[in-house]
Amino acid sequence: LLGGVADLGKLELIETQTYSTAVSFVDFTSIQESTYNVHFMTFSQMSNGGDNRETINIRFYESGVLETASVYQNARQNAGLNPSVGFAESRSTAQSSIKTLFGSGTATGENDAGYAYFYNLGDSSKYSFSTFQCVGLTSNAEYQGSFGSSVLPQASTVDGIRILVNIGTYNDFVVSLYGIAES
Numbered sequence: 001l002l003g004g005v006a007d008l009g010k011l012e013l014i015e016t017q018t019y020s021t022a023v024s025f026v027d028f029t030s031i032q033e034s035t036y037n038v039h040f041m042t043f044s045q046m047s048n049g050g051d052n053r054e055t056i057n058i059r060f061y062e063s064g065v066l067e068t069a070s071v072y073q074n075a076r077q078n079a080g081l082n083p084s085v086g087f088a089e090s091r092s093t094a095q096s097s098i099k100t101l102f103g104s105g106t107a108t109g110e111n112d113a114g115y116a117y118f119y120n121l122g123d124s125s126k127y128s129f130s131t132f133q134c135v136g137l138t139s140n141a142e143y144q145g146s147f148g149s150s151v152l153p154q155a156s157t158v159d160g161i162r163i164l165v166n167i168g169t170y171n172d173f174v175v176s177l178y179g180i181a182e183s
Contacts, residue, residue: 007181010181012036012178012180012181013177014028014030014039014177015028016175016176016177017173017175017176018175019170019172020171022171023170024164024170025163026170027160027162028160028161028163028175029159029160030160031161033159036179036180036181037121037123037180038118039118039178039180040116040180041116041117041118041175041177042114042176042178043056043115044113044173044174045111045172046111046112046113046172047111047170047172048104048165048168048170049171051104051106051139052105052139053165053168054102054166055104055170056112056114056134057163058161058163059098060128060161061162063157068097070094070095071094071154072151072152073092073151074092074098074150075149076090076091076100076146076147077089078102078145078146079145080142080143080144097166098132099166100116100132100146101114101146102146105138105139105140107139109137110137110139111137112134113135114134115132116131117131117132118130121158124156124157125155126155127151128151128152128156128158129149130151131148132148132150134146134147
């Protein structure tokens, strides 16, 4: 059914960005926030230039201005084979970005991957929420994973998304942003 029930929930690609050079962030500035109430983002081959750096951090643009203040609220559950990662909870009511996964290594195959959902980004009367799940390999080549959620606790229009490393630059990454059709 064209334009009917069969199209509900359909993923519609907005943009894919792929890099294999040193950059410290990637911006999605045309997210079609007035078209989609729910966005879906995938991350793969996320590697960076230094060991044990968080490779998938997220910030929002509000009406074209990047929100860098410590206003994001975040909760995640971490699991890893390394005893220092273990199985632990991480939460904060005042972060400068959404933290998804502890950090990866730089050897071959040590990178991170995952996905995130974003809700209400284009609705200026609501808070913007996200949920995420990520996996990767630490600098000891040990499995780690996380899942969690976050909120930008202020009603605003989010019209862009930045993905960044907490320190340094990316070596490689592939990030895709989709809108989820509602009609």
